[in-house]
Amino acid sequence: MKAFTRLDGRAAPLGLANVDTDQIIPKQFLKTVEREGLAKGLFYDFRFDEAGKEKTDFVLNRPEYRAASILIAGDNFGCGSSREHAPWALMDFGITCVISSGFADIFHNNCLNNGLLPVVLKPQEVEALMEEAKGGNHVFTVDLETQTVSAPSGAKFRFEIDPDRKHKLLEGLDAIGETLQHAPSIDVYEMKRALAQPWLEA
Amino acid sequence: MAGKTLYDKIWDAHVIAQDGAEAILYIDLHLIHEVTTPQAFAGLRAAGRPVRRPDRTLAVADHNVPTIGQALGVNAVEDEEARLQLQTLGRNVADAGIEYFQMGDPRNGIVHVVGPEQGRTQPGMTIVCGDSHTSTHGAFGALAQGIGTSEVEHVLATQTLRQARSKNLRVTVDGQLGPGVTAKDMALAIIGTIGTAGGTGSVIEYAGEAVRALSMEGRMTLCNLTIEAGARAGLVAPDDKTFDYIRGRPSAPKGAAWDMAVSYWKSYFSDPDALFDREVRLNAADIAPTVTWGTSPEDVVSVTGLVPDPDSFATPDKRASATRALDYMGLIAGQPITEAKVDVVFIGSCTNSRIEDLRAAAEVAQAAFLEGRLVAPHVRAMVVPGSGLVRDQAEAEGLDALFRASGFEWREPGCSMCLGMNPDRLAPGQRCASTSNRNFEGRQGRGGRTHLMSPAMAAAAAIAGHIVDVRTFLTV
Ligand code: SF4
Numbered sequence A: 001m002k003a004f005t006r007l008d009g010r011a012a013p014l015g016l017a018n019v020d021t022d023q024i025i026p027k028q029f030l031k032t033v034e035r036e037g038l039a040k041g042l043f044y045d046f047r048f049d050e051a052g053k054e055k056t057d058f059v060l061n062r063p064e065y066r067a068a069s070i071l072i073a074g075d076n077f078g079c080g081s082s083r084e085h086a087p088w089a090l091m092d093f094g095i096t097c098v099i100s101s102g103f104a105d106i107f108h109n110n111c112l113n114n115g116l117l118p119v120v121l122k123p124q125e126v127e128a129l130m131e132e133a134k135g136g137n138h139v140f141t142v143d144l145e146t147q148t149v150s151a152p153s154g155a156k157f158r159f160e161i162d163p164d165r166k167h168k169l170l171e172g173l174d175a176i177g178e179t180l181q182h183a184p185s186i187d188v189y190e191m192k193r194a195l196a197q198p199w200l201e202a
Numbered sequence B: 001m002a003g004k005t006l007y008d009k010i011w012d013a014h015v016i017a018q019d020g021a022e023a024i025l026y027i028d029l030h031l032i033h034e035v036t037t038p039q040a041f042a043g044l045r046a047a048g049r050p051v052r053r054p055d056r057t058l059a060v061a062d063h064n065v066p067t068i069g070q071a072l073g074v075n076a077v078e079d080e081e082a083r084l085q086l087q088t089l090g091r092n093v094a095d096a097g098i099e100y101f102q103m104g105d106p107r108n109g110i111v112h113v114v115g116p117e118q119g120r121t122q123p124g125m126t127i128v129c130g131d132s133h134t135s136t137h138g139a140f141g142a143l144a145q146g147i148g149t150s151e152v153e154h155v156l157a158t159q160t161l162r163q164a165r166s167k168n169l170r171v172t173v174d175g176q177l178g179p180g181v182t183a184k185d186m187a188l189a190i191i192g193t194i195g196t197a198g199g200t201g202s203v204i205e206y207a208g209e210a211v212r213a214l215s216m217e218g219r220m221t222l223c224n225l226t227i228e229a230g231a232r233a234g235l236v237a238p239d240d241k242t243f244d245y246i247r248g249r250p251s252a253p254k255g256a257a258w259d260m261a262v263s264y265w266k267s268y269f270s271d272p273d274a275l276f277d278r279e280v281r282l283n284a285a286d287i288a289p290t291v292t293w294g295t296s297p298e299d300v301v302s303v304t305g306l307v308p309d310p311d312s313f314a315t316p317d318k319r320a321s322a323t324r325a326l327d328y329m330g331l332i333a334g335q336p337i338t339e340a341k342v343d344v345v346f347i348g349s350c351t352n353s354r355i356e357d358l359r360a361a362a363e364v365a366q367a368a369f370l371e372g373r374l375v376a377p378h379v380r381a382m383v384v385p386g387s388g389l390v391r392d393q394a395e396a397e398g399l400d401a402l403f404r405a406s407g408f409e410w411r412e413p414g415c416s417m418c419l420g421m422n423p424d425r426l427a428p429g430q431r432c433a434s435t436s437n438r439n440f441e442g443r444q445g446r447g448g449r450t451h452l453m454s455p456a457m458a459a460a461a462a463i464a465g466h467i468v469d470v471r472t473f474l475t476v
Helices: A084-095 A103-112 A123-134 A163-170 A176-181 A184-195 B006-014 B038-047 B070-074 B080-096 B113-115 B130-139 B149-156 B184-193 B216-229 B241-248 B256-265 B316-329 B354-368 B387-395 B401-408 B457-463 B470-475
Strands: A007-012 A070-075 A097-102 A117-120 A137-143 A148-150 A156-158 B013-017 B022-026 B027-031 B055-062 B099-101 B126-129 B145-146 B161-165 B168-176 B202-207 B234-237 B279-281 B290-292 B300-303 B344-347 B380-383 B406-408 B431-434 B447-454
Touching: A007 A097, A007 A123, A070 A123, A084 A103, A084 B022, A097 A123, A097 B055, A097 B216, A103 A117, A103 A163, A103 B149, A176 B149, A176 B202, A184 B013, A184 B022, B006 B013, B006 B022, B006 B145, B006 B234, B022 B447, B022 B470, B027 B113, B027 B149, B038 B149, B038 B234, B055 B113, B070 B080, B080 B099, B113 B126, B113 B130, B113 B216, B113 B387, B126 B130, B126 B149, B130 B234, B130 B241, B145 B234, B149 B161, B168 B184, B184 B216, B184 B279, B184 B290, B184 B300, B216 B234, B216 B241, B216 B354, B241 B256, B344 B354, B344 B457, B354 B387, B354 B401, B354 B457, B354 B470, B387 B401, B401 B406, B431 B457, B457 B470
Parallel strands: A007 A070, A070 A097, A097 A117, B027 B055, B027 B126, B055 B099, B126 B145, B168 B202, B168 B279, B202 B234, B344 B380, B344 B431, B380 B406, B431 B447
Antiparallel strands: A007 A137, A137 A148, A148 A156, B013 B022, B022 B161, B290 B300, B290 B447
16 A cells, blocks of 8 residues: 655635545446556546546646645535546545544545545634645645644644554555564464354355 | 344344454455446455455345346446446356355346345345445444455455444434435435435434335335435334244245244344434325435425525525525426426336335336326336346236336346446436436436435326426326
């Protein structure tokens, strides 16, 4: 996994609530057997019209936000399907941090497992950042070490993150490798289970 | 000390180790399908890691499969990428020694229909699948949740999942549902009450007289929609109905093991003095047949109600979303929802494609048929059984003949138009009465407009040609 430490980048405002993973990456892009190359499908129906032409008014199509690496979104971002293609598509596009007042659980986990930082702030803080991101200067700083988001106006907000998750993100640690260190405990658990619930071992 | 909730009991029985805020949780059953696994198997291969418990893993082909011509196997799949994805699954499971119900095998079908049907889903288990509607299996009192592909890889490699403990939310539905009101309506009413983020961070246990009265299939519908309320998992405590449903199924325990299993399963209930972080109560009598008007499952309205005014919503982003939803759905605030004329009717998906769902739809179709009424001429109506075995059962009961005679298409099993990854999808602007679970923009096909409802309501809409209250429809 790619480590996340500190990010200085452009922030794009997407002021909609309940943006679901079908919108983040529509199903026609889920047929791939790869993780890469999904940027082309990111927010596809928002970005392109029926003829496949770019919609000029969508935030990520506007010149100033094309290179955004931070997305500021409405509440309950990433609800719906468990598809990990959603964080893959965001990352392939270059977005490595999403800020919202709330994320759906599975999406939140999927982000952390890929080194994409989901930042949860209070609704009024998200709104303040959203307003700033609409202005001329929208280069924000997200610092995982200090758990802060800084806006160009100097406004600074602190966010919470589970310390272990933080550690794994900072170091870019592989969860499977970590868990395999517990292999002896898994063996013991399986032996006990085989005795208590033999019908599961058929 | 306070007692434990059902969720606490399952959780505690599966924790292997604690690593900071995360527990390492043993997984009893891992269900996999073609869409969310190729990158996981690729990851394992790259790291040289084997699959730890192929015997606790089961694979099906469901999302991509066309709903005709399945006897041809993957060759029935015209889309090249989709075929490659199915072939990739076939290769991966063969290498790992994982059992796989291939296309055309009558045991194949939608993953959340197949697990319970085979008796794989059992009380007290931890179950995961790279699909958010894994919550379905909670109907058996199993902790069942959807996971992402990195987690699929983690489970394949370790048979465990890393997770922080969730909160306990209990939703109690008192009293009895009225005639024509189903588990689907109950679920939509609950989502309408608590919102699509209402369950975030929680596991929901469903309780109360109306929940206990549901059949196992009704409980599956209810738990299936739990994810649309933002909770990863829903639970119903197992009871005799649960055990009766499992008994005799291919993977159910047999002989002496059966009695041992039942007595073990009976320990899975919330203690009377267990504490829940939050409680929500509804009265079943207040629930009418319910449909969605917008593009989020929380956008619900009673079938007797009106399309809401965006200004009636509390926050700016909710108002913006509602305005956008009405525009997308082609509806006008204040209009009766029954004015919505439908082009397509879809009866299927892991929410409502089991035999009881098909029977409920068939009952409406038959009542109309006896009055000389068929599917409205402008409507394309399709019925897609959840598995090959559901299809066989329906055909044995003559439901397919009735559907056909009434003007419905009778298709082969799969996810079908629930998500439109396969050839079944809506054209832009088409309005669909659907028994599935998501009315998101473009979910059933780009520009398609989805109204979620129960199978009986969808069948009634097919015949009336517009959204209609199944209760009045049946008596006229
Ligand atoms: S039927 Fe729909 S919701 Fe269910 S597994 Fe298939 S695509 Fe997912």
